[in-house]
Amino acid sequence: MHRKWASFSPVYQRFLISYLIVLIIPLIAGYAAYRSSIDVAESSSIENSIMNLNLSKQILEQRLMEVRGFTKQLAINEELNQLIVDPKPFDPNNVYGVRRMQRNLANYSNTNDYLSNFFIYIKNYNLIITPSSVFVRPEHFYELNQFADMSFSNWKTNLLNKTHFNEIIPLRTYTRNDGNTAPRKSSSITFLQSLPINSFSNPQAMVSVVINEAKIGETLNKIVQQYGGWARITDNNGETIYSNGFEETGLNPTSEIPTGLAGDTSRFVNGKLLISIRSDLNGWLYTAGLPKEAFMDKARMIKRVTSTLLITASILGLLIGLLLAYRSSKPIHRLLTVFREQDYPNSSNSSNSNNEYDFLAGNITNLIVNNKLLEKELNDQLPLLRDAFIKRLLVGEFYSLREIEAVSSQIDIVVRGDQGYVALLKINGYGGMDSEDILQELSVARLIIKQALLEMDSDLLVTDLGSDKIAVVFPQVNEASIDIIHSSEAGLLKLLNSIYTQYLLSISIGMGSKYSVLYDMSRSFNEAQNALEYGLYIGADGITHYQDTIHETAMYYYPIEYEQRLLNTLKAGEYEEGRRIMALLFSRNFEERDLSYEMTQQFIIELKGTLLKSIEQRIFHNEALAEKIKNHVVHVHPMEGVAQHRLIFETFIREICDDIVKKESDIRNETVYAVFRHIKEHYPDPELTLYRIAEMVGKPEKYISQLFKEQTGEHLSEYLELVRIKKAAELLLENQLTIDEISLNVGYNSAHSFRRAFKRIKGISPSSFRQTLD
The missing domain is CATH 3.30.450 (Beta-Lactamase)
Incomplete structure (x- = not known):
């Protein structure tokens, strides 16, 4: 051992001695601090766990009391x-x-x-x-x-x-x-x-x-998610009220779980902390099991602090050792450097280096392979995502074209045109049959029909609805004439007759009316459902159109989804969409229906309530305008004519949307001005990044970047660089600081980066710029 130690040069000897001296002291101190924290952390963690469980119990009991209060209100x-x-x-x-x-x-x-x-x-x-x-x-x-x-x-x-x-x-x-x-x-x-x-x-x-x-279990789940344990609630008879993960524990509830009575609220079993609290309100027993190592946060925190000190001390010891070695063996170090540069390929370290590169190359290869596998799995999920997207369109879960475009681009699906109509196909002859063989037969039938539809027109949007129904969206790029629509229906009937001839599949079709925007597709879908049900009821053959169905005129038409869509439209400040919804509602109620005076009153009152709801949501920028509109809405009289009512409500919608648009514009302008101010004050900080700016403004990075580009026409990073270079040019004019000092003063970590940026913006180097001034 002594002979091996003597073979090392003085550089390595001083390095190892300095490293060990500096390393041992914080290691011993950190270990002692960590061991002393275990007992304290264990006792405090048990108290915190009991307190969290008790808080969850109180919240749940309060919610149940609210349910009881609800029944008393009904009484x-x-x-x-x-x-x-x-x-x-x-x-x-x-x-x-x-x-x-x-x-x-x-x-x-x-x-x-x-x-x-x-x-x-x-x-x-x-x-x-x-x-x-x-x-x-x-x-x-x-x-x-x-x-x-x-x-x-x-x-x-x-x-x-x-x-x-x-x-x-x-x-x-x-x-x-x-x-x-x-x-x-x-x-x-x-x-x-x-x-x-x-x-x-x-x-x-x-x-x-x-x-x-x-x-x-919402409140108890926080404990489970935080510590990775389990939770359970039982009533007086031992019946389970709620359980999360308890079944896998294998514990005996009667002997191993605490009873929750005084003196028996916590115990350790098989490395887990079991805590129980019994409710004084209803006698329920709240129990949670937490891994012992999961709640030792304080000990882990001290361990992290100790590790940080250890790493810091080790790095400091390494620097001291290198300094001592350099000062004592500078001439020898130069010779060793030349020797390694000349002889490294033939030295014994060569194999180690090659092994390290092989290891890195192997890991990169595995990363590429895993990435391709992940890409394949995502591609395999695309049909499911596309099917879900079509279903969301049909049920009206989208409220704007921007949202539809964002989702469709993510799943690589193209919706041709903004208008079209929806048809609902039902495979006849399987009503009430739900055996495994029947379901498999229906699955094959749906596949045949969908494949035939897509062969007829690849731009169709097709999705399954249950075991025996298929929804089809017929998109149109431009306004289609009646002849074109009839031609499409004739082609559909011909296709279905061919399917019946080949496979003996009888199909009924319900056709909704035309939609003019994508997020109104749900209306056409609902109409197709009504048409299909009506066609099945009367035993109609072929296609049943929504216009051919019997319209119920006793009640007014104002479904809750249209109220929610109108509220979302007002909140977004989209006037044209709000006016379109209002036109549709008035058309459905006063052109397609013959409402009585009472139903007309109820419909107008519902519209007034919707507008008052939007006002109560405090979306206004101008409070005086909100109060003014509120008073006008309250005083709208149902005795006025239909045209007058429509004009009044469209005026209210315009005023609300104009205020929302102004409010959003003011917020965007204020945000951009805040970015300008922050850059002007902190451009010398080299750590000033998009993340830091977004953190100061309180907005997401992507939002700040896009907003700045929209408002100013240039990227935020480019503007920050222009500010720094402009200030650098002013300092160069003063001719009091060196170029390295100027680079630090304007926010660059290195003079090399500053010179490259300056030449890219000004076209010449900083030194040449200063010489031209002389």
């Missing part, structure tokens, strides 16, 4: 009480009472996400009211919303006709179907309350609130 609701005690359930005037009650429920569902799925059963009418609809028979509601392993008779006996007082059904599988999408199954608990509240033996109504397991 004193005058309209509901009138329906409960009404002796004439078949009085036609009560239809409006039920409708008003349904709208009131819609307002409740917006106040608490625990109330997103509830209903009221009124025994007197034998009907069920939900926030979105009214079911005149409980059977219809049960078909769409039911518990697993519970028949309709059991559901009616145990839920509708039984007295409940703040009763909770433990976690069960619940199936919900809104009629538009596939049924959704989830684990949920159910809160039940009979009305009136004091109806112990003869309830007249019943409120049922279904709370999804995911909503119950």
Whole structure:
């Protein structure tokens, strides 16, 4: 060992001695600090975990108290009480009472996400009211919303006709179907309350609130996500209310989990911290299991600090060793450098270097291969993404062309034209059949039909809707004549006749009316659904057009999705889109329908409510204008003519959108001015980057970059460079500082970078620029 040590040159000896001396001291201090932090971190982490679990319990109990408060509010609701005690359930005037009650429920569902799925059963009418609809028979509601392993008779006996007082059904599988999408199954608990509240033996109504397991566990999930453990809630009978990851633990709940009573709230089992808290409100037991190493944050923090000190001390020791070695062996170092440069290819280190390059090359090769595999997987996902995009277009989830263009460009799909119409195809002869063989046969049939449609026109947008339906979008680039539309329909019928001849597939078609913008495609889709249903009802052959269906004229047309779209349009300040929506609503209600005076009043009142909602959202830049519009909206009288109403509402929309546009313009200008000011004040800082500027302004980097380019016509980085070079030219004119000093004063880390930038902007080097002044 001594002989080997002596073979090293003095440079290496001094380097190793200096490194070890500087390295050992912080290593010992860091290890001692780390060990002393373990006990403190463990005790404090247990306290914090119990406190977090208790906070989650309090939040959940508060939300459940709000649900109970909701049932108490229903108990004193005058309209509901009138329906409960009404002796004439078949009085036609009560239809409006039920409708008003349904709208009131819609307002409740917006106040608490625990109330997103509830209903009221009124025994007197034998009907069920939900926030979105009214079911005149409980059977219809049960078909769409039911518990697993519970028949309709059991559901009616145990839920509708039984007295409940703040009763909770433990976690069960619940199936919900809104009629538009596939049924959704989830684990949920159910809160039940009979009305009136004091109806112990003869309830007249019943409120049922279904709370999804995911909503119950929102607060507990934060603990699970933070520490990577599990969480669980059980009631007094040991029934599971909520569970996340507990099933995989294999723990015995009766012996290994703390009871939550005084003195038994936490324990360590198999390297995990188990904590339990029992609720004083309802007796529920809240339990969480956390890996011991996951919550030792304080110890890890000290470890990171220790590692940082160690690395810093090691680097400092390395620099000191290099300095000592250099000062004592400078002549020898020069000789060694020349020797290595000449003999390195033949030295023993050559093989090591080659191995390192091989290792790097191998990793780069693996990276390229993995990147290609990832690209292939993304390409494999494109059909699913495109299918989802078409479905979003059909259901109206897009509110602007910009959003549609952004999504379509990401998935590499092209929508030809801004107009067209939607058709809905149904494969006949499979109603009510859901065996595996039938589903496979339907899958093959859909594939045949879609392939034939795309061969007919590759620009069609085609997607499956359920097992026996296919939606087809016929886009058009320009305004198409009636003859062209009829020609397309003739080609479609010819194609379907060919499919029937070859494969014996009978198909019914519903055709919606033409849409003029892409985000109005949902209207044509809904019309195609109505046309298909009507065609199946009357047994029509071929294509059934929406215009041929029977229009219901008793109620006005103002679906909730159009109200939400109008609110989003006003919030975005898009006047033309708002005016188009208003024109469509007036056309549907006063050209296609013969509304009564009462329905006309209700429609105008709904429009007034929508505008008042937009005002209450505080989207205005000018508060005085907001108050003025609010007063004008309130005083709009339903007695005025239809044309006058349309003109008034379009005027309101223009004023609102103009104010929003002005507000957004002011915000953009203010942001750009803030960027100008920050660059002017901090351009000498070499760390001034787009990230730092965006952080100061409080906006995303991409937004700042695009906004600056739109407002000024040049990139932000180019403007920053111009400011620095302009200031550098002024300093060169003063002729008091060297070029290296000027480069530091204007924000460049190196004089070389400064010289390159100066020559690129001014066309000459800084030294030449200074000489021209002389």
